[in-house]
Amino acid sequence: MTAVNRRIVLDHRPDGIPGPEHFRRDDQPLPEPGDGQVLVCNHYLSIDPAQRGWISAGIGYADPVTPGAVMRALAVGAVAATRNAKYAIGEYLYGWFGWQDYCVAAEPQVIARVQPEQGSVSAGAGLYGICGVAAYLALTELGRPRAGETVLVSTAAGAVGSVVGQIARRLGCRVVGLTGSDEKVRQCLAEFGYHAALNYRSGLDDAALRTLCPHGVDIFFDNTAGEIADAVWPFMNLRGRVIQCGTAAVGSWDPPPTAPRRERAVLSKRLRHEGFIIFDHLERFAAVIAQLARWHREGTLVFHEDIVTGLECAPAALASIFRGENRGKKLVHISDGTRAL
C-alpha cells in the first residue's frame, strides 16, 4: 500500500466569508524531503481569521493561495524524516505546513520550535503561535500602554483578545472588552483580566460605551473594523492609538464599504492608526514565547483552545470562527485515528 497524503486544497475563491464549499480533498502520494528539508507530520492545524485574506484576491498582504493548491495554514507537526541537521526526528515544529497530513518543509517554512514542556504540543499553535505573540507585540509596540490608560479590545474573548486583556491588565491599564455573547462577557471578566465587558449584540451605543469607558479610550485594539469600530472611534482620547490587527466584522471589501470619515478625529486628537501583521516580526517569536511561557507557568496567563478532530473538519472550522462560535483558539487535531496512513 502506497502511503497517502490527504490534502485540502482551495477549490475556488469565496466572495466573502469562506465555507466548506470553497475547498475540496485532493490526496497525493506521501512526499519525500529533499536536501535541507524535513518531512513534518501535522498534529494541530491552526484555524485563523487571517486565512480569509490568504485566499482572497486583492485584500491581502501576501500573494493569495492559487485554486488547486493546498490551503495555506500554520500548524504544529513532528519531524518524521529529516535531511536537515538542525531538525531531529520527533521534535515539534510550528510553521507553514498547510491543511494536509504531511508537509515537506524547507527552513523558511519553520517559524518556531515547539517546546511541549511550556504547556502542551497544541500550545505551539495557540498561546505560543501567532495569536499570543501578536497580542503581546501589537499591544506593547504599537499601543505602548501606560498604567492607568484605558484599553478597549474588540473580539475580547478571542484567541488574540483574551491574551491582550490579560497583558494590558498586567501593565496597569483599565481593560474593556467587546465580545459576541453573554457567556463570553462572563469569561472576559472571570478569566481574561477585563475590568468591564459588553456583549455588542445586546446594544453598542454611546451610552453603553460611556459607561464602559468613563475616561474614554487610549488604546483601541481592533480586530473587527465595521460598526463596532465606528462606535468606538468617537471615544478615542487625545493621542490615542488604534491598533488594526484584524477586520473580522467586514464581510466583503469589494466594493469598498463606507465608514464615517476619520481625518478630523485623527488630526484634532493626534491619533495614531496603525496596522499590525505578525509575519513582520518572526525574529521576535523566541523571546516573546519565553515571556508568555513564564507568565503561563506562574499561572497568571490563561489560554483556551477549542479543538476539533479530523483533517476534514478544517473548512467548517474556518467558517465557524467568523460566526464567533469558537471558545478559544480554534485548532484541528489530526490524530492517528483520523489519519489514513
Added chain:
Amino acid sequence: MTAVNRRIVLDHRPDGIPGPEHFRRDDQPLPEPGDGQVLVCNHYLSIDPAQRGWISAGIGYADPVTPGAVMRALAVGAVAATRNAKYAIGEYLYGWFGWQDYCVAAEPQVIARVQPEQGSVSAGAGLYGICGVAAYLALTELGRPRAGETVLVSTAAGAVGSVVGQIARRLGCRVVGLTGSDEKVRQCLAEFGYHAALNYRSGLDDAALRTLCPHGVDIFFDNTAGEIADAVWPFMNLRGRVIQCGTAAVGSWDPPPTAPRRERAVLSKRLRHEGFIIFDHLERFAAVIAQLARWHREGTLVFHEDIVTGLECAPAALASIFRGENRGKKLVHISDGTRAL
C-alpha cells in the same frame, strides 16, 4: 483723544467655512500691560486654515473662541510697552496676539522671537511661523522620509505644502504635488521642488495618479482629506505613512461625512495614519527656524507671502484661503496708515 484698539471679534459660529458675516468690529480703549506682560503692536496677522477649527464647536483640538471675544490668531508684532525684562521695546515677537491692533500679552502667548535679519518681519508669521515649522516637523517626524521614496502633498503650493515639497526634495524623495490651478502646478514644478504636479480640478483619477506616482506613494502629506484623500489612499505603498496636517476640503463635519472604509488598507499595508498639530511642538521652534533660515539664506528654500493691508481685511482673507485664492502664505498687514491711532 483716547487711544483706540480696533478689534475684530467673533459674532457667531459658522456652520462650515467662515466668512465676513461671522465677525464684527468691537473697538476698545488701548489696554495697558500688567506685571510680567508686554503691549504688542501687531504688524502682520497670520491667516490660517486652522482658524476654522478654532471657532467651530466640536471639531477642534482647543476650546473654541467664544462669540464676542477677539478672533484668535497668530501674529507678528513689535513690543510697544513692556513690564517683562525678557522683552525689550521694539523687538518683534510671534505669538497669540489676535485680530486687533494691540494685544496685552503674557509670556505663554509668545511663541518665538522674530529676527528680521533672517528674512523679513513678515517671515516671522510665514516661513518661520507655524507653516514652515509644521512642514518641517510633520514631514520629518511623522513621515520619516527616506531617499527614493515618493512623497505626495495635497495643497502642494500652499504655505505648508510649498515648504514640504522643497524639504522632501532635499531629502532625496520623489515629490508629487496636488494643487488647485494650472498656475500653481507651474509654481510647484518651477519653484517648490516638485518632480510632478497635477491640478486636481482637471481630473484626479486612478490613471492620473498612476502616471504621477508610478511607484506608489510612501508618504501622503494630507492637508485636505475629502475626495482628494480618497483618490490617493489606494496608492499607498506597504508601510506608507499618512500625515494628517489639515482637512481643508471638508466643509462640515456635522453630520460626519462618509469615506471608503480604510481598516483593510491600514492592516494589510501596515500603514500609519497620524495627526499633526504644530502647537504640540512649541519647544522645537527655535531649532527648526534656525535650520529653515540656513536653507533660506543659501537660496535653496523659497517662500511666498500673499499680503493684504488693513485689519478690516482679515475676515475676507480667511474666507479666501478656503477658496484656494491665496498665492502663498496669507497675511494681513496692519500699517500705520490703516491704524486709527
